[in-house]
Amino acid sequence: MRLVHDVSCKSIIEGDESEIAKAESLMKQISYFPASDLTVTAATQDCAKFHQLYGYDSIPNSNEERDFPLAYNILFYKDVAQIEMLLRAIYKPQNYYCLHVDGFAPESVHTAASALANCFENVFIASRTENIVYKSFARLQADINCMSDHLDLAEDWKYLINLPGQEYPLKTNQEIVKILKIYNNANDIEGILGKGLLSTRYIYEYKNVNTTSNKYNIISTNKRNPPPPHRISIVKGSAYGVFTRGFVDYVINNQTAKDFLNWCKGVLSPDEYYWATLNHNPHLSVPGSKADEKDWLAAFASWKGTDKCRGRWQRGVCVFGVGDLNYLISKKHLFANKFVIDYQPLPMQCLSEWLTNKTMTPLPFDSQYYKQLPFINNHF
Incomplete structure (x- = not known):
């Protein structure tokens, strides 16, 4: 069993308050993962040694997983050490991983990300980099750049999942x-x-x-946008989702999708409208879309005023702490958002231990909840 030094992750995940308190007091002393972009760059100079040291060579891989490859977008602007932890948690040799590093990120981040990608045949840097400002169109374009790269790179992946660098899985790859x-x-x-x-x-x-700092701000012109094209009704959602290959192909190659994307250039936070609107307009007949509502399970977040948080609040969203782990593992979602390595690295380390143990010794997976979702047999 893989253990995190000085604390019992098993006890923490089971909700043992004394162990949680101990972990919080020791937090700054127990991180043994790379702590900076420079240490990631140094660790990946010898890829074979890096794979062995970080356990990439010992990850079990079932036939079921090999026959169902996935594609991932990972968007980030800092903390490549945290990106490495995320990558390791979702890594399988048959999957594909596009890393989009914000164009505004420091050079050390770009260098470390490239060094990390160079140690894998199935991890790559996005072919086109966007300069991303919060709520800007560039955030949506970055995902689309990775989607296009994935379609060009491989024909066998089944689904694409887009992630921010601060998400972490709640399920093993096999699950x-x-x-x-x-x-x-x-x-x-x-x-x-x-x-x-x-x-x-x-x-x-x-x-x-544009601003004097060579970045830009997003402002309202107070002018009304024209109606969306193609009789589209606007629907809001998350910037993150789970997309079929057919949906991704539609986004990249369908003229209706392109027209709507162009319209979205005048929208604030268009990534929170583009995917949702395409998916929830039945007359568009977008691949993988569905007619009725369901629980959204791509990612779980705790929102201030609605959910609980043992970590800290950031922009109304919980940055999870060790005290949140018992709550998180009960969720049916695939991922959780958000974790911050320089605030509390231990939640990810304990989840890593928990996921690794489940991967090494798989237990029967209870699929009944997912089989009963209303959309399973009702999509076009």
Whole structure:
């Protein structure tokens, strides 16, 4: 069994308050993973040694997983050490991983990310880099750049999952595969209507304005946007989802998708509208879309005022701490957001131990919850 030094992750995950308190007091002393971009760059100079030291060579791989390859987008602007932890948690040699490093990120981040990617045949840097500002169109374009690269790179992957660098899995790769096989070519994309639409984000046009720091701000022009093309009704959702290969092909190659993407250039936070709108407009007949509502299971986040948080709040979202782990492992979601390595590395380390132990000694997977989801047999 893999253990984290000085604390019992098993006890922490089981909710032992004394062990949680001990872990919180020792937090700064127990991180043995690379702590900076420079240490990741140094660790990956000898790829064979790196694979062995970090356990990539010893990850079990079932036939079921080999026959169901996945594609991932990972978008980030800092902390390549945390990206390595995320990559290791979801890594399989048959999967594909696109790393998009924010164009505004420091050179050390780009260097470390390239060094990490160079140690794998199935990990690559996005062919086109975007300069990303919070709520900007560039955030959506970065995902689309990776999607295009994945379509060009390989023909065998079944689903694509897009991740920010601060997510971490709650399921093993084998469990994710089992769930997605139950999905049977249906997307998992959040859809929100009513007051949650935040309609001022798209009724009025937004644009980028350059600043003296060579970056830009996003401002409202106070001008109304034209109606969306193709009789599209706007739906809000998350920037993150689980997308069938057919959906990704539609996004990249279908003219309707391209027209709507162009319209989204005037929208604030368009990544929270683009996927959801395409998926929830039945007349578009987008591959993998579905007609009825369901629980969105791509990623779990704790929201201030609704959910609990033993870590800290950031922009109304919980940055998970060790005290949240018992709560998190009960979730049906594939991933959780968010974790911050320089705040508390231990939650990811304990989840890594928990996932590794489940991978090494798989238990029977209870699939009943997923089989009963209303959309399973009702998508077009």
